[in-house]
Amino acid sequence: MNFDAFLPAAIVLSSMIPGALIFFLKEESHRLRTVLNMTGALVKLVLVIWMIWGVYDGHSYETRLTLAPGIDLVLSADALSVLFVALSTLLWLVTTIYAIGYLEDSPNRSRFFGFFSLCVSATVGIALSGTLLTFVVFYEILTLATYPLVAHRGTPDAARGAKIYLAYTMGGGALLLVGAIWLQALVGPVEFTQGGILGNAPEEIRGTLVIIFFVLLGGLGVKAALVPLHGWLPQAMVAPAPVSALLHAVAVVKAGAFGIVRVVYDVYGVQFAHSNGLLFALGIIASITIIYGSLMALTQDSLKKRLAYSTVSQVSYIALGASIFGPIATIGGVVHLVHQGLMKITLFFCAGNYAEALGVHKVSEMDGVGKRMPGTSLAFTLGALGMIGIPPVAGFVSKWYLGLGAAEAGANWVLAVLVASSLLNAAYFLPILYKTWFRPTPTQWPAEHPHPGRLEIGGALLWPPLITAALALAAGLFAAAPFTPLEWASLIAEREYGR
Amino acid sequence: MITQFLYGGSGILLFLLGTWSFIVHPPLIRKLIAINVMGAGVFHTLVALAYRGLTAPADPVPHALVLTGIVVAVSATALALAFGQRLDRDHGSSADDD
Amino acid sequence: MMIDLLALAVAFPLLGAVVVTATPSHARGLGLASAVLTTLTSLVLSLGVWRDGSVRSDFGGWGAPLGIGLQADGLSVAMLVMSNLVALAVSVYAGSYFSATARRHFWPLWLLLWSALNGLFLATDLFNLYVTLELLGLSAAALGALSGTRAAVAANLRYLLVGLLGSMTYLMGVALLYSRYGMLDIGLLAEVIEPGLVAWTAMALMFSGLFLKAALFPMHFWLPPAHANAPAPVSAALSALVVKAAFYLVLRLWLDLFDPVLNASVANVLGLLGAGAVIWGSWRALRAERLKLLAAYSTVAQMGYLFIAFPLLVATPPGLARDNLLAAVVLLAMTHGFAKAGFFLAAGLVQKTAGHDRINELGGAAQALPAATFAIGLAGVALIGLPPSGTFLAKWIMIEQAMIQGLWWWVVVIMLGTLLAAAYIFRVLGHAFNREPTPYRFVNDARTEIPALLLAFISAFVLGLIAQPLWTLLDQGVLG
Secondary structure, eight states: OOGGGTHHHHHHHHHHHHHHHHHTSOTTOHHHHHHHHHHHHHHHHHHHHHHHHHHHTTOOOEEEEEEETTEEEEEEOOHHHHHHHHHHHHHHHHHHHHHHHHTTTOSOHHHHHHHHHHHHHHHHHHHHBOBHHHHHHHHHHHHHHHHHHHTTTOSHHHHHHHHHHHHHHHHHHHHHHHHHHHHHHHHSSOBOOTTOSOTTOOGGGHHHHHHHHHHHHHHHHHHTTOTTSOTHHHHGGGSOHHHHHHHHHTSHHHHHHHHHHHIIIIIIOHHHHHHTTHHHHHHHHHHHHHHHHHHHHHTOOBHHHHHHHHHHHHHHHHHHHHHSSSHHHHHHHHHHHHHHHHHHHHHHHHHHHHHHHHOOOBGGGOTTHHHHSHHHHHHHHHHHHHHHTOTTSHHHHHHHHHHHHHHHTTOHHHHHHHHHHHHHHHHHHHHHHHHHHHSOOOSSOSSOOOOOSSSSSOHHHHHHHHHHHHHHHHHHHTTTSTTSHHHHHHHHHHHHTTO | OHHHHHHHHHHHHHHHHHHHHHHHOOOHHHHHHHHHHHHHHHHHHHHHHHOOTTTSOOOHHHHHHHHHHHHHHHHHHHHHHHHHHHHHHHHSSOGGGO | OHHHHHHHHHHHHHHHHHHHHHOGGGHHHHHHHHHHHHHHHHHHHHHHHHHHOOEEEEGGGOOTTTSOEEEEOHHHHHHHHHHHHHHHHHHHHHHHHSOHHHHHHHHHHHHHHHHHHHHHHHBOBHHHHHHHHHHHHHHHHHHHTTTOOHHHHHHHHHHHHHHHHHHHHHHHHHHHHHHHHSOOBHHHHHHHOOSSHHHHHHHHHHHHHHHHHHTOTTSOTTHHHHHHHSOHHHHHHIIIIIHHHHHHHHHHHHHHTSTTTOOHHHHHHHHHHHHHHHHHHHHHHHHOSBHHHHHHHHHHHHHHHHHHHHHHHHHSOTTHHHHHHHHHHHHHHHHHHHHHHHHHHHHHHHHHHHSSOBGGGOHHHHHHOHHHHHHHHHHHHHHHTOTTSHHHHHHHHHHHHHHHTTOHHHHHHHHHHHHHHHHHHHHHHGGGOSSOOOOSOSOSOHHHHHHHHHHHHIIIIIHHHTOHHHHHHHHTTTOO
């Protein structure tokens, strides 16, 4: 088999095989497990870099497995999938380091890391899916792989959260399945194609296609946490911090958002979606979600819940970008896929650190943490500023392009949404920053676990947020340089609009 | 011809009676008897089918089937009775209290 | 060479049954040996059919309509492969599961059942089918009562009687057909059968007998107690294989014999009963308090899906789409065989460790046995129909075809059943995450855990992804 036809599969397998092996490890074989984890992560990174070069050179990679006549499982690489794959791979590496540090000496690590690896394999599979069927397959596998992670702690709370998570995602999965099959029954196998495949759809099935769009959107919207399908996200906060980080930045919500982008651009085609009013509907839903998520975040005292609602709001920028007709807004939405991931994972790492080192779980307990944990707090501050959209952190770039795109498309109400949401972002993040840096340190923390050594907390927990924060900063500072997320997003937009 | 019809007809009648009895009567032992009545009906019918007039020899195939069928039915009845006895012994009551 | 293989597939287990009865002290070793031999024979036979097309042999040179013939085509071979692999796994598992005394009773009956099963898949005439069906029912009921508890004996006595009712009804149908056409070979009958009162009545009798044995709703009442109270390896075989044999026979008669007699309304009745089974079985599984009862009701539901395929098959014109649909049904049956066997074997381990199988109190045992819990999870994936299981592929094809034909009602039923299945599977898995001490290792007892895990793995990962050979296989004499 030639290598080009195997590379996409190899990228998926590079985490799936270590994951499967890890299940069989004895609980105390700590070193072997770490070696397997890191080998998988690094091999995947190398393969992905290889693929990025290839795609940039115009190479095409495709793994095709025929399941039944007319039903193919296809993994292939285009610019959009490479962007998501690169994000997942990079953040998986970082999160694995963090998780190894975070779960030191906690029970059931073989199970945890096994599912953790499967979860990333599923995400990468989603990214590389070349057909709607393949997408559905990995989308469901993702649900399966994340359920044990959410339930991992085994407390009654965790069981409840996991149950709610499952109910939402299974329902969403069922909708997506029905939508996908319906579409296939109507137009044949659905391969993701730049510019969409429905441009020439006969007039008489257009009405049905519009209905199918909303069925698909219902299925994807659950994972993307579109209001009113977002209810699981705050509940899933019971998961351990690395899981929350992964869920919010890379895996689950991103899979939903990515799916929406795929369906809009590569199935329906942006022209078709625009002329049939689908974009407008999507824009309305996204806007409502953005505002609602921000408002809910304002009222949360629990730090992780505030971050969760912030995710609800921020991920919808991606859908918003997709919903505005015009390449510039597309760039904004697509690039936010990466930027939000970098910033949000930083914030969750930091939240995990506060909880781990000081027992701080609530915003009201965060007075003066900046002096006690300066490294973590620095990362947190960068992430938060980025979320608000303050230059030069990456979030600013996304919002700039979104705003520019909206203005270009004459959608002034989108500008209003952006301004309102930025103000709300500031309203729920700035008080935290103020408390962190400018309030006096209390005499006693809720539950302090002193760390022996020079650092404020173990290196495996400190470096990941610093690295991701630095990446978020760099993505904003050097946005115009080659191989940045912005450059890729521009490439994608160019290809989608056929220029 | 009439004889064949009578045999066959009564076979079907027995089969129907057995089925009716199986469905209507809850005690398991009565169901077992009903099964055997049904079996007798089926075999009856098969034997009647074999008849090809006074001059021609009877069709051997249905006879072979009936012989096999009877063997199977007897073993099944034996197994069912063994089960029933087991229930009986274990509980001191009859198998049909279930 | 091929001719011998057909006979050997039936003779090996039969011979084994005789041998283990004669030398009970070596029951396990000899039993396992004949299990391996039988499986190998079936696999070689299947490989031959896969490559060269269907084979037939007539014993003693008599030939139809007088002699006894065996035939292997794509459909029978597909079921044969599934059954023999599952049966092999069950045999390995049972080798360690039973105590020495129970072993003596288990092996002869088990090999007899296996022989009947292989015979049923390979038989070509209606009366041989009756004999294998009856043997299957007898050995299955005897095996089911092996644990000797009152509940098990009572449930299996009922099972036996219902089975007898089913086979007597079937036999009456056969007698009717013989009275009209004077022959029993399916192939020959198919050439002469024509719609009419006799064919109709015969079909009704034969099918209703088989529905009883296949536990099609609402004739499923005997299944849950019988399957839930049997020893785990027996439950696995009963749920995965024995009811499947009755379904196979319905499909076989449908395709090969009654095709000219059938019409859409019969198919719709089957579909409706199937839909009832899916909904009712899944609902009862969701409400079940015991793990094995849950699995048994899940079998009722899963059998329902197989019958939903009939209205779809009738609605689809011959061609690629219908072939796909047919392959999907077979794939569904095969996947369920592997999945349910794996589920029951794993459930048996959990039950043995915990001393009971009340779902709400299983947390500790589930966590002490990661491999068994994992097997339940993987089998669950296949039972729900999540990717990449064979069930997913099969349901995809079925739903797509239903949509193309505009039969939305079946789509709703299938999706509802899928969601209910997810609910009852995860109700079990939800108990595996509590704060019990971390298990020391993944596999604790390889000889029982590995078979369960392998079966479940095949159902969840292998059948869905590598389904292509099934299409090739079914091209041999089944697909148009």
